[in-house]
Amino acid sequence: MIRTWLNKLINKTSASKALILMYHRVDTLPCDPWQLAVSPAHFEEQLAVICQNWRPISLTKLGQDVARRSVEDRSIVLTFDDGYIDNFVHAKPLLEKYKVPATFFIATQHTESQAPFWWDELQTILVDTPKLPELLQVLIGDELITADLSNEATLTPMLREKQNKWTACVNTPTERCRIYEQIWMRLKTMSAHNQQVQMARLREWAGLSQDSPAALRCMTPDHLHQLVSNPLFTIGSHTMNHPALGERPADEQSSEIVGGNQYLNNLMGKSVELFAYPYGNYNETSVSLVKGEGLSTAVTTEEGVITNRSNPLRMSRYQVCDWDSSTFGKKLDAWYSHQ
Numbered sequence: 001m002i003r004t005w006l007n008k009l010i011n012k013t014s015a016s017k018a019l020i021l022m023y024h025r026v027d028t029l030p031c032d033p034w035q036l037a038v039s040p041a042h043f044e045e046q047l048a049v050i051c052q053n054w055r056p057i058s059l060t061k062l063g064q065d066v067a068r069r070s071v072e073d074r075s076i077v078l079t080f081d082d083g084y085i086d087n088f089v090h091a092k093p094l095l096e097k098y099k100v101p102a103t104f105f106i107a108t109q110h111t112e113s114q115a116p117f118w119w120d121e122l123q124t125i126l127v128d129t130p131k132l133p134e135l136l137q138v139l140i141g142d143e144l145i146t147a148d149l150s151n152e153a154t155l156t157p158m159l160r161e162k163q164n165k166w167t168a169c170v171n172t173p174t175e176r177c178r179i180y181e182q183i184w185m186r187l188k189t190m191s192a193h194n195q196q197v198q199m200a201r202l203r204e205w206a207g208l209s210q211d212s213p214a215a216l217r218c219m220t221p222d223h224l225h226q227l228v229s230n231p232l233f234t235i236g237s238h239t240m241n242h243p244a245l246g247e248r249p250a251d252e253q254s255s256e257i258v259g260g261n262q263y264l265n266n267l268m269g270k271s272v273e274l275f276a277y278p279y280g281n282y283n284e285t286s287v288s289l290v291k292g293e294g295l296s297t298a299v300t301t302e303e304g305v306i307t308n309r310s311n312p313l314r315m316s317r318y319q320v321c322d323w324d325s326s327t328f329g330k331k332l333d334a335w336y337s338h339q
Contacts, residue, residue: 015073016071016072016073016307016308017071017073017074017305017306017307017336018057018062018065018071018072018073018074018075018076018077018305018306018307019054019075019076019077019305019306019318019332019335019336020059020062020076020077020079020299020306020315020316020317020318021076021077021078021079021317021318021319021320022079022081022299022301022317022318022319022320023038023043023078023079023080023081023091023320024036024037024080024081024082024084025037025038025084025086025087026038026039026040026043026086026087026090026091026094027039027040027084027086027090027215028040030160030164031123031127031128031160031163031164031166032322033123033127033166033167033168033177033180034119034168035167035319035321035322037322038320038321038322038323039322040090040094042322042323042324042325042328043090043091043094044094044097044098045324045325045328046320046323046325046328047094047095047097047098047100048098048325049325049328049329049332050076050078050098050100050332051098051099051100053074053329053332054074054075054076054332055072055073055074055075055076056075056076056077056078056100056101057072057075057076057077057101058077058101058102058103058232058234059077059079059101059103059234059236059274059297059299060103060234060273060274060297062075062077062297062306062315063273063274063296063297063312063315066297066306066308066310066312066315067296067312069308070308071306071307071308071310074336075306076332077101077103078095078100078101078102078103079102079103079104079105079236079276079299079317080102080103080104080105081105081238081276081278082105082106082107082110082117082218082238082242083104083105083106083107083110083111083218083219083224083238084216084217084218084219085214085215085217085218085219085223086215087104087219088219088223088226088227092227092233095232095233096230096232099232100232101232101233101234102232102233102234103233103234103235103236103274104219104224104227104233104234104235104236105235105236105237105238105274105275105276105299106218106219106224106235106236106237106238106260106264107218107238107239107240107241107242107260107278108237108238108239108240108259108260108263108264109192109240109241109260110218110241110242111218111219111220111221111224112221112263114217114218114220115212116212116213116216116217117216117242118187118195118196118199119184119187120212120216121199121203121212121216122180122183122184122187122199122202123180124212124213124216125199125202125203125206125208126176126179126180126183126202126206127163127176127177127180128155129155129206129208130154130155131153131154131155132149132152132153132155132176132206133149133153133205133206133207134148134149134150134153135147135148135149135150136149136179136205138198138201138202138205139201140183140186140187140198141186141190141194141198143186145179145182145183145186147175147178147179148175149175149176149179151175152174152175152176159174159176162174163176163177168180168181168184169181183198183202186198188244188247188279189244189247191243191248191252192240192241192242192243221267224267224268225267225268228268234274235264235268235272235274236272236273236274236275236276237257237260237261237264237272237274237275237276237295238260238275238276238278239256239257239259239260239278240255240256240259240260240263241256242278242279243256243278244278244279244281245257245277245278245281245282245283245285245286246281246282246283246286247281250285250289253285253286253289254289257275257286257289257290257293258289258293261275261293261295271294272295273294273295273296273297274295274296274297274298274299275290275293275295275297275298275299276298276299277298277299277300277301279301280300280301280302282300287313287314290313291313295313296312297312297313297315298312298313298314298315299315299316299317300314300315300316300317301317301319302314302316302317303316303317303318303335303338304316304338305335305336305338318331318335
């Protein structure tokens with residue numbers, strides 16, 4: 001009888017599953033090719049679903065539960081990558097309203113400089129600029145990229161409408177979008193310095209200044225301090241410049257991971273324990289460096305449920321898109337049912 005009871009307890013514990021959700025932005029964007037934004041209205045609907053049907057906990061607690069092999073069934077964790085200002089403006093008040101914990105992963109150089117991420121600036125230049133030169137001819141790395149934009153030099157209402165329906169790497173409705181994707185693929189694997197060199201060349205070609213829309217900026221150090229004044233919220237490290245770590249040499253990985261972590265440790269006045277791999281791109285060197293920095297829990301972009309057998313330094317997540325409550329609830333159920 002005792003053996004039967006024990007087996008049932010073990011089976012129940014081993015079957016316990018949790019989810020980690022990955023958000024980036026809480027805002028309404030007309031053109032969102034990477035589907036990174038959830039509107040504030042849909043975000044509130046999603047929080048209501050979470051509170052009604054799930055057990056929201058912090059990433060710190062889930063990491064501890066995995067380490068102790070005591071994951072509670074239907075636990076759910078919310079994470080936000082990159083540190084966009086809309087996280088503070090739109091997400092924070094709603095999370096406080098529903099009392100849902102969340103972790104915000106910060107790319108520290110962008111917090112310090114308030115410079116936009118290169119992919120946002122690339123979209124601003126190639127996709128959103130009202131008037132572009134008719135011929136693009138730019139050297140990106142060792143590749144000369146050319147494009148005839150004579151039919152799309154002026155951003156007409158029809159052209160804008162097509163681009164607003166664009167999903168990157170799924171459909172390519174305009175030549176502007178095609179060039180964006182081509183250059184994006186080249187820039188993603190470069191060092192932060194080389195990315196900025198390339199962006200300067202593109203700004204010069206387009207005749208634009210380095211000024212960027214306020215909506216593309218990140219939270220400031222003061223915003224981060226205000227966040228952590230509420231025990232619902234934690235700050236995690238996301239490197240300094242958001243590189244694709246697995247594509248970079250070991251010394252650069254170390255500089256990015258250690259530099260970002262130490263910046264946050266100094267800013268927060270305590271040790272940061274959580275980490276997110278930018279783009280979900282990493283290798284064994286990345287994991288070793290994260291562990292060496294004393295970061296106890298690290299998340300990827302690989303999809304999967306969290307169980308007692310999960311690796312704390314390779315925790316899976318699911319990206320959330322701009323779904324209403326019904327669609328979101330079905331997505332959660334489908335993810336939870338995934339083996």
